Amino acid sequence: MQLTLLKDRYADLLNRYTGPGKKIIVSYHGEMDQDRVSMLSYTAEHQLDTEGARRGSIKKIFNILIELLQNVLLHSASPDSGKPFYFVLAKNMEDYVAICANVVSNDAAKKIKETLEQIKKMNEKQLKAHYMEVLSNDQYSSKGGAGLGLITVALKCDNNFTFNCITLDDNVSLFELTAIIPDK
């Protein structure tokens, strides 16, 4: 059921970003591992460069992609079937859109939702102050992230992101994040 939903939503996204003024730059649906993180982020960087994206945009997108993809690697919860995810980087008129989704535990979904709702209310100055606050905190997440990843995504896309948490069953949810980066 989980896998079907991922597959359907992925197919919808491919349709949504096909047509006049739209273009899929990199997309992938499958299992996550570290090689996939490198492969997708370097492919995206190369493709963006080839199509003449601005250097500043490429750098921001590379940052966002690594954070999103490493989140999938470190925080997926789908013991029966590896770490299924989908990822789409598309151009939509003058903006780049990065979308990444994976399966997380319901507890993790609740925490991510709370963190993102808090981040969403912050302006750039507050986000930077929050970054420093988290960096100063010596508590080290056993999985290495310590919350800086989501703040980094928010800073790189000027807080222009949306997210969705869809409960799949008693244990897990689908988590999807969409970041919008103008090509400026």
Add this chain to the structure above:
Amino acid sequence: MEKLIIKETLNNPRIILDPSKKRYEISGKSFPENTKAFYQPVMDWLKHIPTNSQEKIRISFMFDYISSSSVISIKQLLTKIKEQNEHGADIEVLWHFDPTDPDIKEIGEAYEKVIGMKMQFVSKLV
């Protein structure tokens, strides 16, 4: 001190900590899967720097990209350097940055503030 060499890959930086050549560098992109495990040998190497030596050690950090999980691990390395200096070692950190890319310089400045340790900022030639 033993030498520590780690080859660069697509997601981890190159590490050269070689006392015989007096060459101390960490360079490249940093987004390993498990940053704590990746940087542990560097942490162990730093712990073995003698604190009673008169010799100055200059370590160059030359990153092109640092993921958020690496940011935490590198902070721990710099904190260890600060501790070693407080115990008598003489380690200088050279933080290299590309002047056309504000990210790496900003991370270095954030470390100086959070750790309370002076670093030398070195602008790459472009």
